[in-house]
Amino acid sequence: MQLPSALLEQAVNEFSKLPGIGKKTALRLVLHLLKQEPEKVEAFGEAIVRMRNETHFCQRCFNISDSLLCTICANPMRRQDTVCVVETIRDVIAIESTQQFNGTYHVLGGIISPLDGIGPDQLHIEPLLKRAAGGAITEIIFALNPTIQGDTTIYYIQKKLQPSHIRITTIARGIAFGGELEYADEMTLARSLQHRMPVEQLKV
Amino acid sequence: MQLPSALLEQAVNEFSKLPGIGKKTALRLVLHLLKQEPEKVEAFGEAIVRMRNETHFCQRCFNISDSLLCTICANPMRRQDTVCVVETIRDVIAIESTQQFNGTYHVLGGIISPLDGIGPDQLHIEPLLKRAAGGAITEIIFALNPTIQGDTTIYYIQKKLQPSHIRITTIARGIAFGGELEYADEMTLARSLQHRMPVEQLKV
Numbered sequence: 158m159q160l161p162s163a164l165l166e167q168a169v170n171e172f173s174k175l176p177g178i179g180k181k182t183a184l185r186l187v188l189h190l191l192k193q194e195p196e197k198v199e200a201f202g203e204a205i206v207r208m209r210n211e212t213h214f215c216q217r218c219f220n221i222s223d224s225l226l227c228t229i230c231a232n233p234m235r236r237q238d239t240v241c242v243v244e245t246i247r248d249v250i251a252i253e254s255t256q257q258f259n260g261t262y263h264v265l266g267g268i269i270s271p272l273d274g275i276g277p278d279q280l281h282i283e284p285l286l287k288r289a290a291g292g293a294i295t296e297i298i299f300a301l302n303p304t305i306q307g308d309t310t311i312y313y314i315q316k317k318l319q320p321s322h323i324r325i326t327t328i329a330r331g332i333a334f335g336g337e338l339e340y341a342d343e344m345t346l347a348r349s350l351q352h353r354m355p356v357e358q359l360k361v
Numbered sequence: 362m363q364l365p366s367a368l369l370e371q372a373v374n375e376f377s378k379l380p381g382i383g384k385k386t387a388l389r390l391v392l393h394l395l396k397q398e399p400e401k402v403e404a405f406g407e408a409i410v411r412m413r414n415e416t417h418f419c420q421r422c423f424n425i426s427d428s429l430l431c432t433i434c435a436n437p438m439r440r441q442d443t444v445c446v447v448e449t450i451r452d453v454i455a456i457e458s459t460q461q462f463n464g465t466y467h468v469l470g471g472i473i474s475p476l477d478g479i480g481p482d483q484l485h486i487e488p489l490l491k492r493a494a495g496g497a498i499t500e501i502i503f504a505l506n507p508t509i510q511g512d513t514t515i516y517y518i519q520k521k522l523q524p525s526h527i528r529i530t531t532i533a534r535g536i537a538f539g540g541e542l543e544y545a546d547e548m549t550l551a552r553s554l555q556h557r558m559p560v561e562q563l564k565v
Contacts, residue, residue: 159458161424161426161450162412164408165416165425167408168409168411175393176390178390188450198409198414199410202407204371205394208369208394212368221366247389250388254363
């Protein structure tokens with residue numbers, strides 16, 4: 158694609174570095190910005206740069222934060238004794254949007270995946286163990302994606318936590334609401350049979 | 362969607378103002394940027410702001426340009442006597458990528474569309490008429506989308522150009538290469554019959 162302006166081309170190149178954005182989409186976005194008021198485009202550029210430069214990771218849970226502690230850790234209404242362990246910030250946002258969890262989080266920053274060269278040391282596992290050793294935590298809920306790597310990560314951390322009186326749980330696995338048995342994989346179906354639950358619990 | 366950081370939220374909001382980008386995609390893009398080096402994110406922001414602030418419209422053809430004349434108008438190898446009239450910069454890029462056109466362009470900035478409140482005065486029609494009156498143009502090729510508004514625009518400009526010795530043409534209309542007759546609309550099919558052409562012209 159030949160572009161008539163070097164500056165335009167540079168902006169298109171920058172946009173097309175983003176995941177899922179090809180050259181054509183990038184051009185569409187850039188031409189859209191070209192039609193906006195200069196102040197609006199400046200606000201756009203500034204918001205992105207500030208977001209990168211001025212956000213931190215929460216000292217306690219590694220969630221993204223504007224200050225030392227994230228809004229969840231700093232909230233006295235949230236239970237500090239219940240910690241939900243997740244892989245990414247995106248998972249925090251997903252769980253928060255259910256409005257069903259009133260504890261705090263711990264963002265690992267990934268899962269143990271030797272094939273991708275990610276071992277325990279690359280993750281925020283050590284700070285989690287320290288938090289647990291502090292004695293204020295009564296339950297750790299693992300909310301990792303149900304894959305072999307996810308299970309390995311849970312197993313590894315659980316081992317490290319022993320001996321301890323902390324209750325260690327994982328989110329329920331089974332057939333998703335609205336899902337169809339016919340299309341469920343064998344592993345999921347087998348586990349959902351194995352962990353069958355009393356019908357009374359279905360009440361919403 | 363509740364986000365744990367106001368700065369993150371602002372960046373997500375800015376991204377989701379772009380066409381075709383929803384909140385979830387915006388979050389994915391922003392979290393991607395968050396993982397990049399600060400310098401890279403600054404380069405991204407700067408490229409966008411510079412593109413908006415430092416590009417101009419070409420004085421002659423209203424294509425986007427880094428200087429007073431765009432690279433096409435300023436190129437002595439391009440025929441200044443043949444002008445291709447298009448709706449947007451995107452159309453210039455599309456025609457340029459065919460590498461079949463060696464003339465210059467004139468970007469109208471839209472087409473006459475009374476329903477959207479766009480009349481001839483909102484478009485760069487007057488400058489086109491002035492270019493034509495200059496006497497250096499021998500052919501004007503309309504490359505507008507084949508719609509009622511496109512045809513109206515051609516008709517309007519053609520009227521304004523009379524009397525003149527300039528040859529006025531439009532890009533061929535018919536069944537697209539690889540298209541299927543079965544799915545062509547009646548108007549296209551009727552026109553393609555009406556403007557049937559000698560088989561010899563099919564040679565590529």
